[in-house]
Structure formats: structure tokens, C-alpha cells
Amino acid sequence: MSSGNTAKIETVPTAAPLGAASEHLFRTFARVDLAFERGEGAWLEGSDGRRYLDFGAGIAVNALGHSHPHLVAALQEQAAKVWHVSNLYRIPDGEKLADRLTAASFADRVFFTNSGAEALEAAIKTARHYQYAEGRPERFRIITFEGAFHGRTLATIAAGGQEKYLEGFGPKVEGFDQVPFGDLAAAEKAIGPETAAILVEPIQGEGGIRPAPAGFLKGLRALCEKHGLLLVYDEVQCGMGRTGKLFAYEWPGVAPDILATAKGIGAGFPLGACLATDAASASMTPGTHGTTFGGNPLAMAVGNAVLDVVLAPGFLDQVVDTGLLLKQRLASVVDSHSRVFELVRGEGLMLGLKARPPAGEVMAALRAEGLLSVAAGDNVVRLLPPLTIGEAELSAAIERIEAAAVRVEAALDAAARPAEGAS
């Protein structure tokens, strides 16, 4: 395995202390009191003067790690030419990126966005508009699955169906029917005369790295054929090489009609895309949908540079190999620290460790050992390293995870001991 863009940062200059956090940001995030000055490969330099191994990758975004030379060059070169022109004009790099994405997938057409939620909005609108244009305007409802996450816009919180994201924001956007993930019979039962489409993550990310059970996507495809529905995948997190295929649906070989992707596609530059077949997108003609920023020259330059790397011969094979090795080594960590970890699951470099104590405590221990991770539902600690990690980073991560497990075990032991001096 080659180590790719993973050069270690050997010396860390003394970082400037962060000071008190500003009072002038919305309080929407409970942020860790840590900032990063720079990064290289899988490593980040913290404001606390420590080096962190980044197995969160900005929530599955930094697919090629930090400061990848090919991406830095592409962005700098484009920045000196033209940043933004609007979609009133042709954007040659966008046409090129659409050609490449469609050549490498089921899709015929692409709509570029700035985020995952916007890619989902485009996907939802495209699915509804398809039915409308087919003379079935009553079909606007979309079946989604429990544990799903599709974004934070009004429509995507309704699609995700999680009460904690819906509460307080007025009437839930109409037209989403949720059934248990993996339950084909429930999905079929939910289909009615107003159903337009089925929307599913091939691997649930925020829901806790939960892969669709074997045969599930194939079953949904069959339901869509039988009932005249469109199959829509949310590959915002599991797409763009994360599982070792460009798109996760390639594993079972079940293509959708529409697919939303984002996160890794820009590797840190805000970029998303809605991909669709010609048939599904035929009615999306001038005036039906739009975006000011989506697909601008900066984003398109970076998107093409990301694909240069991800589609290079052997790159995805290496993601598969690294993912298998990491999963194997995590399985033995789970075995030897069964009080801390229950199981490991996921595909490629989209892995989750289901914790026994609260996942937040495990993540704090990981961070204390210099490893960054991301929380997910079902008490899972997500490990989403850059796709470029090599064996050195993998071994360094395993060492840190074991050390964190020992830390958590010590805390559990201390909590179990009767307090000294207590009678």
C-alpha cells in the first residue's frame, strides 16, 4: 500500500492560545474548544500545539486529506482566472465534470449545488416533477426510512423524519412517509396512489453507519418498477469513493433513477450534485430549478481535480484494501476491549464503532489520544479518514484507539469502585 498524500508534520510551532469564544455566532453548534491552523494529509495541527490524526475528515468531506498538492494547485490556478460567472453562461469545467460523472455512473445529467441538502432538494423536486410531467401530478409523496438523514432544510428535515430536528419549526413539509430501514414489506405497504418515489441512503451515515441489508436496494428497485416510482439514493456521505466504489450502489449493482451526492465530491470545497437519468430529468427544463452559486468555476476546478485522483487507476482498489485492513484491526480492538466497544460495521473507509458507554465519552478519550472522530446515531463513533491514508496512519490510529479504550476502561473501573472513605 502506498502512503499517498500522508506526509507527517514532524514539528509543531507553539500555537497561539485560542482565547474565549466569540458571543456572536448562532449557538447552533456545541463546538470543541479547539481550532486548526493547518493540515497535511491525515494530520491536523491543533491550537493546543498537538498533532491530531483526522479520522473525521470534516465529516467525510476531506476525501483526499488536507493540503493535497493537486487540489491546492487546481484551486489556486482557477482563483487567478475567474471565480464566478453565474449559470447564465456556459462553464466549460462544469460540462467536463458532468461528462466525467455521468461516464462513471448510471446517470445522464447532473445539476451542481453547494451542499448535500441542496442536492437532495434538487433530487426531491426532480422526482416530483417527473411524475407531474408524466401526467400524474397527484404523485408527490416520497417514502423514506427511519434513521435517515437528508439535511437541514425544511424539506430535508421532513424527509429525515427525526423529531429532534423538526420540533419548533412549524408544520412538517407535507409528502414524506417513513418506514423502518430494511423493511421491504413496510415500504410496499406505504405505497399509495400519491407516491412518487422512494428515497434511501445505501449506507446510513448519521444514523450510525448502518448498511442497507442484503437484497434491500434490489427489492426497492423492484417495487419502483412495479408501481411506477423513481428510486432516489442519498449518497451524500457514502458516495465519491468512501466505500471503495465511486458510488456505494455499485456494490449490490442496483442503479437508481436519481442520486444526490456532496461531502467528498469537493474534498473541502462546498460542492454537491444531483445526478439523474435522462428519463427522470427530462422535464427539468429552463425555469424549473436554479442556483446562483452552484457549479461555479472555483467549485468545478476542484471537483475535476478530485476526480483526477479518485478515478486514477488503482485508487479505489486501495480504498477497499485499506478499509478491509482497518475493519479487521478494529474487529480485534473490539474483541480485546469488549467493555468499550460492541461491534464494528461499515464498508470501505466508512466505518462505525458501536460503543457501550456513551459515544461522546469514547470520542473525548480518542481526542485525548490525538485522534479525531465523529459521533453518529445508535451510539456509534464514526471513523471516516481521508481516502488517502496509508498503513502508517492506520497503525497510528489503531494505537490511539487502543489507548483510548484503556482510558475508558480505567474510568469505568474508577466509577465502579466505592468512593474512598465512604462507609
Ligand SMILES: *Cc1c(COP(=O)(O)O)cnc(C)c1O
Ligand atoms: C451530510 C448529509 C446531508 C446534508 O448535507 P449538507 O451538505 O450538510 O447539506 C444529506 N444526506 C446525508 C446522507 C448526509 O450525510
